[in-house]
Amino acid sequence: MTATNKAGTAKPPLLETRELMIKFGGVTAANNVSMQIEAGRNLAIIGPNGAGKTTFLNICTGWIKPRSGKVFLEGEDITPLPPRKIVRRGVARAFQIPQLFTEHTALENLLISAAAREGLRNPLQNLHNIRQRDEMMHLLDLVHCTDVADRVVVELSEGQRKLIDIAVALALKPRLLLMDEPTSGVASSQKHEVMEILVGALAEAGVTSVFVEHDMGIVARHADEVAVWNAGNVQLRGTPQEILEHPDVIRDVIGEEVA
């Protein structure tokens, strides 16, 4: 079976999940999740804590294997692959807490990523001399972080770490980037700015994103589509406007934040 996207062509969606199931103890974290993610449309995932949003990201990137169900990347079954192989096929992941190598500089983090992507053709080369250095500086430029290229990550602010974490993910040349609360931990005055830079960088790099987000302001402004998660499955899906005005969503998810 090949899914047909909205344009009616036979090209399979960028990422598709079919009937994902998984339970942790008594909690059903994924209850028959069938999703299609189209290239070029940034999808926000919202929903209450424990609804299975992060589990969904972890299944798509191979960190958690579903008890049943499958994940397809452009029609290819990637369910059994280990995380590092899924990364190489173009699905990258950014975590709630940036997973940077804190004892290395921002640029070195990107270079390590590039070296991991390219494999080791010349393992004894100096990391700073690898061919991809200019490309990595360009990525730092995309996330407005060239000025901190040579600073060690521990010295950087949370907002800068978030942006560099995204640049590290982009260094892997993904087609799809899954992000868990990309602006959590960032001062609320800077959230929109960080998100603005981030979305701009992704668009520039031609990367589709899926992000879990609690801040409805961010969702309204930066997502092309929204999926509402509840009890381990997608409850609703639509444009930000449709979703944010939906009575169920206002009641269950947004609740008092808006009222």
Next chain:
Amino acid sequence: MNLTIFLLALFDGISYAALVFIVALGLTLIFGVMRILNVAHGSLYAIGAYATVSLTGFFLALGFAPVFAFPLMLVSAVLVGVLLGGPIEWLLLRRIYDKPEVLQLLVTFAVFMILEDVQRLLWGTQPYFQASALQALGNVTVFGVTYTVYQLILLPLVAICLLFGLRFFLRHTVIGKLILATTEDREAAQSIGIDADRVFLFTFVVGAVLAGLGGALASPTTSILPGMGADMIVLSFAVVATAGLGQIEGAAVTALMIGLGRSFAVYVWPEVAVLVPYLIMVLVLLVRPEGLFGSPVARKI
């Protein structure tokens, strides 16, 4: 103490420290990267020595020149690293990285005991001697003290080259950086596509080669007999623990301290010579439990 005795103790200490350092280097590398204290390191050292003696004996009997012993040391070290180190990581350690440290220690200790018996099985219990490498380089006389070039110059030179080579390798090469990245955060490394399993396998093999090389280099200076692995693992552990686990430069300094402490004790107060390395270790760890160069929180290699 006259000058001759002083120089003899000094030279003994330096050459001994160089050997212990080479073995300790592998031990501390493996610990720094993989967080495994590999007791079987002692066996890899002993087997490196046995392999060198056997290979050298074999080729000299075929009429090769004694200098041929040097490449054979390297061959032995690499054989030990690849044929023993590789399978130990691949078949055993890989399965226990997330298990409690006590279990990891027991597993490597079990490997050590198995390999001890394998040595007895293959080489018997009679001591072996093979000093062609030592004789090939001749002697040097310093202030009236005659010492072998092998022990006074070659061993320290190799130790220093390995120290700086490994430092450079880890800090300035692509693969070194990938190893350090995996050391710092295994999950983050995997999420950017680094094959952490291969990084660990590679690191363990390098560490095992260093153990084998230590044994190979020690072989011309000592008699090869059962139990030598146990002596060396305890001593190199003392060096590594005194420095702080995972501290490469620190291990060089403590190897020198312990080597010199032991050799001077041999001349001054021979009854306690065997005790000196451990006295140094205990005294240091009483004052600084994280080791001379270790920091209690951050792990660096």
